[in-house]
Amino acid sequence: MTNIPINKPYADSGEEALVLDAVKTGHGEHRNKYLDRFEQEFASFTGAALAHCTSSCTGAIHLALAAMGVGPGDEVIVPEITWIASVEPVLYLGAKPIFVDVLPDSWCIDPKSVEQAISPKTKAIIAVHVYGNLCDMETLLQIAEKHHISILEDAAEGIGSYRKGKHAGSMGTAGTFSFHGTKTISTGEGGMVIASDPEFMHKLRVLNDHGRDPKDPEAKMYWMRQYGFKYRMSNTQAALGVAQLSKISELVQKKRDIFLSYQQELNNLPLHWNPEEEGDQNGYWLPTFVVDSQHSFNREQLFQAMNANNIEARPFFYPLSSLPMFQSRPENKVAYGIFDRGVNLPSFHEISPNEIDRVCQTIRNFFHG
Ligand SMILES: Cc1ncc(COP(=O)(O)O)c(C=O)c1O
Numbered sequence: 001m002t003n004i005p006i007n008k009p010y011a012d013s014g015e016e017a018l019v020l021d022a023v024k025t026g027h028g029e030h031r032n033k034y035l036d037r038f039e040q041e042f043a044s045f046t047g048a049a050l051a052h053c054t055s056s057c058t059g060a061i062h063l064a065l066a067a068m069g070v071g072p073g074d075e076v077i078v079p080e081i082t083w084i085a086s087v088e089p090v091l092y093l094g095a096k097p098i099f100v101d102v103l104p105d106s107w108c109i110d111p112k113s114v115e116q117a118i119s120p121k122t123k124a125i126i127a128v129h130v131y132g133n134l135c136d137m138e139t140l141l142q143i144a145e146k147h148h149i150s151i152l153e154d155a156a157e158g159i160g161s162y163r164k165g166k167h168a169g170s171m172g173t174a175g176t177f178s179f180h181g182t183k184t185i186s187t188g189e190g191g192m193v194i195a196s197d198p199e200f201m202h203k204l205r206v207l208n209d210h211g212r213d214p215k216d217p218e219a220k221m222y223w224m225r226q227y228g229f230k231y232r233m234s235n236t237q238a239a240l241g242v243a244q245l246s247k248i249s250e251l252v253q254k255k256r257d258i259f260l261s262y263q264q265e266l267n268n269l270p271l272h273w274n275p276e277e278e279g280d281q282n283g284y285w286l287p288t289f290v291v292d293s294q295h296s297f298n299r300e301q302l303f304q305a306m307n308a309n310n311i312e313a314r315p316f317f318y319p320l321s322s323l324p325m326f327q328s329r330p331e332n333k334v335a336y337g338i339f340d341r342g343v344n345l346p347s348f349h350e351i352s353p354n355e356i357d358r359v360c361q362t363i364r365n366f367f368h369g
Pocket residue numbers: 055056057058059082083085086128130154156157177178179180189190191
């Protein structure tokens with residue numbers, strides 16, 4: 001029985017040609033050729049004015065929060081349900097993450113919880129489009145405007161997701177993306193920041209070049225006014241990114257087809273799936289279900305059945321405040337109530353209809369005993 005992994009990149013001769021060109025010619029005066037192109041094409045794809053390549057989304061979040069001025073003593077409001085990388089950069093900067101609850105349908109940050117968590121120390125909100133699902137950006141933007149705070153959209157999982165026609169990541173102060181090997185488009189490791197304010201983006205670019213500012217009137221070799229970071233993407237990775245982005249519609253459509261197959265094949269089971277509101281498009285990075293709370297569900301037993309059939313399924317994220325290094329916040333009832341009832345399913349682009357059937361059959365057998 002073949003192994004069905006959760007995700008893996010898709011690449012063909014298009015990637016091969018550009019990567020080879022970058023390796024052979026992407027140096028000297030051409031050292032930024034693919035980086036510039038990837039940034040321009042990504043900005044145009046997402047509808048953002050500006051984009052900046054990074055070595056990971058974790059680095060992109062770190063840079064974006066730093067460019068927002070987040071620092072020691074500040075608070076940053078974050079959702080309970082996300083990958084730890086959304087929150088670690090808050091800690092790197094000496095600020096405090098304030099964990100708030102998520103909505104029961106989208107599993108994204110709950111604007112009401114956000115409003116309750118605002119304090120004079122709040123500097124930013126991180127809105128995570130988890131598993132491709134979209135945050136209620138209209139309400140979050142109103143809250144941010146009212147309290148004069150920044151919004152970072154963590155769209156690491158949100159490529160191909162649109163809120164009322166606007167691409168995930170393009171609505172807040174900045175948006176960040178991941179091109180890790182498990183994502184819809186991949187550069188192996190890699191990330192991107194998008195933003196519309198040129199001053200913000202300039203600050204971020206300077207921070208990502210060890211603090212070197214080409215506009216500084218005193219700029220000279222090896223001399224800088226401030227220290228920064230180095231989360232740079234290589235030109236070769238950017239070539240991979242350009243090739244991947246050229247097939248983005250196809251790759252997102254494939255994700256959508258995979259999701260719809262699961263949802264249709266399992267529609268008789270008591271499962272809540274990634275939602276898609278009227279007027280939105282979900283890029284369905286990771287097809288996910290949460291079992292209805294009326295039904296008893298032993299997730300470990302389902303994982304054992306999946307393992308026995310050589311299928312890699314994954315657990316829903318733990319509420320981050322429940323991890324040992326944080327203070328738990330069980331009052332975030334939605335997050336604490338759903339996490340152990342949630343399962344992520346395989347969605348690599350080349351999964352075959354037979355493999356999708358095998359996943360669905362395993363789940364049906366588990367529920368029907
Ligand atoms: C929601 C979220 N944020 C941030 C990241 C970090 O991305 P990277 O692995 O590119 O640093 C990920 C990656 O898996 C993610 O899923």
